[in-house]
Amino acid sequence: EVQLVQSGAEVKKPGESLRISCTGSGYTFTSNWINWVRQMPGKGLEWMGRIDPSDSYTAYSPSFKGQVTISADKSTSTAYLQWSSLKASDTAMYYCARDDRSSLYGMGVWGQGTTVTVSS
Amino acid sequence: DIQMTQSPSSLSASMGDRVTITCRASQTIRNYLNWYQHKPGKAPKLLIYGASNLQSGVPSRFSGGGSGTDFTLTISSLQAEDFATYYCQQSYMTPWAFGQGTKLEIK
Numbered sequence: 001e002v003q004l005v006q007s008g009a010e011v012k013k014p015g016e017s018l019r020i021s022c023t024g025s026g027y028t029f030t031s032n033w034i035n036w037v038r039q040m041p042g043k044g045l046e047w048m049g050r051i052d053p054s055d056s057y058t059a060y061s062p063s064f065k066g067q068v069t070i071s072a073d074k075s076t077s078t079a080y081l082q083w084s085s086l087k088a089s090d091t092a093m094y095y096c097a098r099d100d101r102s103s104l105y106g107m108g109v110w111g112q113g114t115t116v117t118v119s120s
Numbered sequence: 121d122i123q124m125t126q127s128p129s130s131l132s133a134s135m136g137d138r139v140t141i142t143c144r145a146s147q148t149i150r151n152y153l154n155w156y157q158h159k160p161g162k163a164p165k166l167l168i169y170g171a172s173n174l175q176s177g178v179p180s181r182f183s184g185g186g187s188g189t190d191f192t193l194t195i196s197s198l199q200a201e202d203f204a205t206y207y208c209q210q211s212y213m214t215p216w217a218f219g220q221g222t223k224l225e226i227k
Contacts, residue, residue, distance in 0.1 A: 035216075037164075044221040045156070045164065045207050050214070061215040062121065095163055105211035106154040106169030113163055 002026040004034075004096050006111035012086050012118050019082040020114045022096030029077035030054035032098045035107055036070060036081050040092045050099070051079055086118045122146050122210050126219035132227040137198045141222045143191045143208035152212035155184055155193045158221075159204045167206075168193065198224075 007021040022034060035050040049060035053072040060070070069082040079096055094114050097107035123146040133139050143153065151171040156164040166175045168184035171191055181196040195202055203226050208219040 037218075044205075045158065045209075045218045047209070047216045047218060050216075059214040061217075097164075099211065103166075103169040103173070103175070104152050104154070105216075106166050106175070107156075107164075107209075108166045108169070108175060110163035110165075 002098075002109055004098060004109055004111035006094075006096060006114045009115040010117070012116070013120055014086060014088055014118055016086050016118075017082070017084050018086055018116065019080050020094060020116065022079045022081075022111050024077045024079075024098065027098075030074050032100060033105075034072065034079040035097045035099055036068075036079075037095045037097060037107075038064075038092045039095070040089075048081070048094075053077075053079065086116075088118050088120075090116060091118045092116060121215055122149060122213060122217055124208055124210055124217045124219040126206075126208055126222050128222060129220065130223045130225065132225050133198055134227045135198050135200060139195050139198060139224065141193045141206055141208075141224075143186075143193070143219050145189045145191075145210055145212075148188045149210045149212035151187045152210055153184070153186065153191045154209045154211060155182075156207045156209065156218075157202075157204045158207060164207070 033050045036048040038046045048064045051058045051070045072079045096111040098109040099105040125144045153171045155168040158164040172184045205221045205223045
């Protein structure tokens with residue numbers, strides 16, 4: 001079964017760093033890009049960026065460029081989303097999702113989501 | 121960057137109704153348009169890719185149409201499990217973008 005499994009919920013303080021993960025299984029991890037999507041409380045979905053795990057090439061939304069870092073480790077089939085200094089406004093649910101060239105890059109496989117809460 | 125605009129933002133309908141949600145791109149995206157269903161506490165689910173292709177396992181009451189800048193998602197006969205929020209998303213050019221969402225509620 002193709003699946004993406006994300007790391008667990010996080011509670012952090014402003015200014016702290018954080019890295020959340022998304023581990024793929026059931027397929028060749030380097031064959032598909034991994035995307036990160038944010039949903040702030042009560043708001044819609046926002047595309048943050050994506051990474052090609054085969055060479056770690058990334059593309060970011062301008063809204064998130066410089067605010068987060070997307071990376072991947074193909075040896076462990078894991079993609080990461082990282083913050084160096086969290087803000088309260090980073091409180092949200094974060095999803096990873098695999099896109100597929102054969103479905104015109106529709107995101108057909110999603111992780112279960114990771115809740116990040118940033119509060120003093 | 122390409123902007124995606126959905127309408128309506130919310131919609132009340134009854135079981136068995138036919139509903140249509142529209143999505144407009146700020147420039148042509150050919151047929152690189154995807155539709156997702158999102159329920160509270162769950163991950164989004166891909167319904168339609170490439171504007172009109174039904175994702176495997178999705179009921180045939182869902183259909184998509186359009187190309188260029190104007191697209192539609194139609195649910196032919198609403199079932200209880202269809203009440204959710206629906207998003208369009210363009211995958212033509214990065215940065216990809218979602219529409220703001222359409223919340224489908226029970227009348």
